Amino acid sequence: MTACRRLVPVLLALAAPAGAQPAPNPSFNLLNRSQTTINEIYATPKGRTTWGRDRLGDRSLPPGGSFPVRLPADGNCAYDIRVVYEGGRAEERRDINTCTIDSVTFPRGTTGGAGRTQQPAADDPSFRLVNRGRVAVNAVYATPTGVRDWGQDRLGDATVASGASRSVRLPMGQCNYDVRGVYSNGDATEKRDLNLCALTDLPVP
Numbered sequence: 677m678t679a680c681r682r683l684v685p686v687l688l689a690l691a692a693p694a695g696a697q698p699a700p701n702p703s704f705n706l707l708n709r710s711q712t713t714i715n716e717i718y719a720t721p722k723g724r725t726t727w728g729r730d731r732l733g734d735r736s737l738p739p740g741g742s743f744p745v746r747l748p749a750d751g752n753c754a755y756d757i758r759v760v761y762e763g764g765r766a767e768e769r770r771d772i773n774t775c776t777i778d779s780v781t782f783p784r785g786t787t788g789g790a791g792r793t794q795q796p797a798a799d800d801p802s803f804r805l806v807n808r809g810r811v812a813v814n815a816v817y818a819t820p821t822g823v824r825d826w827g828q829d830r831l832g833d834a835t836v837a838s839g840a841s842r843s844v845r846l847p848m849g850q851c852n853y854d855v856r857g858v859y860s861n862g863d864a865t866e867k868r869d870l871n872l873c874a875l876t877d878l879p880v881p
Contacts, residue, residue, distance in 0.1 A: 698839045700775035702747040702755060705802060705843055707781045708737045714782065716760035719745050721752050722771050736762075742800050744843040747774065778804055778876045801846040801853060801872035806879040807836045809865075813880065815858040820850050821869045835860070846872065857881075 708714050714737040718727035737743050747755070753775035758768045759782050767782055774780070807813050813836040817826035836842045846853070851873035856866045857880045865881040872878070 698837055699749040699751045700753060701749050701841050702753050702774040703749075703843055704745055704747075704774045704777060705742045705779040705804075706737070706745050706757070706759070707742045707779050707800075708739055708759075709781050710761065710783050711739050712765075713738050713762040714759045715762050716758075717743065717745065718758040719747060719755050719774075722754035722756055724756065727758055740799075741848065742779070742802055742845075744802070744845045746843070749840065799848050799851065799873055801848075801851050802844060803846075803872050803875060803878045804841050804843050805836055805857070806841040806877050807838055808879050809859060809881050810838050811863075812837050812860040813857050814860050816844055817856040817858075818844060818846060818853050818872075821852040821854050823854070826856055841877070844878075 706714075706717055715732065716730045717732045717737070718729075719731060720726070720728050731745055732743065735743075753773050755772050755774050756768065756770050757772055757780055758766060760766045769780060769782075772780060801818075805813065805816055814831070815829040816831050816836075817828075818830055819825065819827050830844045830846075831842065834842060851871050853870050853872050854866065854868050855870060855872075855878065856864060858864045867878070867880075870878070
């Protein structure tokens with residue numbers, strides 16, 4: 677009986693399709709291009725009757741700011757999005773395919789395009805790390821150009837699997853950064869003096 681149980685994972689692995697691709701990433705950056713602070717953000721799969729939790733929590737999103745909305749890579753890409761501004765006014769966007777864009781702008785405007793070509797905010801260095809390597813990225817460091825200490829791991833407890841991507845949130849204002857990625861096998865890749873405000877995706881290696 678024990679031998680049979682040990683065979684189950686092996687059989688499942690053999691049955692899995694070769695070269696299976698990771699599920700698309702529906703996470704995005706929400707950009708506040710209004711003149712009013714956003715106090716609440718909701719993102720739920722298309723058609724849900726309730727909005728669920730406020731993804732800002734006890735934070736707020738000031739005019740000109742951006743906030744990474746992290747969603748599960750479970751194969752679902754169609755989302756309804758709602759924001760509530762200071763004062764109580766709300767705005768909604770329905771049936772947005774967030775797997776094909778990097779950002780969603782409020783008030784209503786461009787939501788990015790296929791191929792993730794939308795231009796980021798002029799002074800927003802936040803970016804989406806795209807792992808084109810064969811192993812997971814376990815850590816990402818981003819520091820203003822010339823700073824010797826790499827500082828904190830921007831991924832925290834998260835990792836970026838091969839073929840996947842993840843938003844990296846950085847403070848507004850500074851644009852030129854050195855970026856270092858560390859893979860699960862210990863290898864590292866570095867990119868120096870990048871103008872992150874001029875790009876949306878940062879592929880590695």
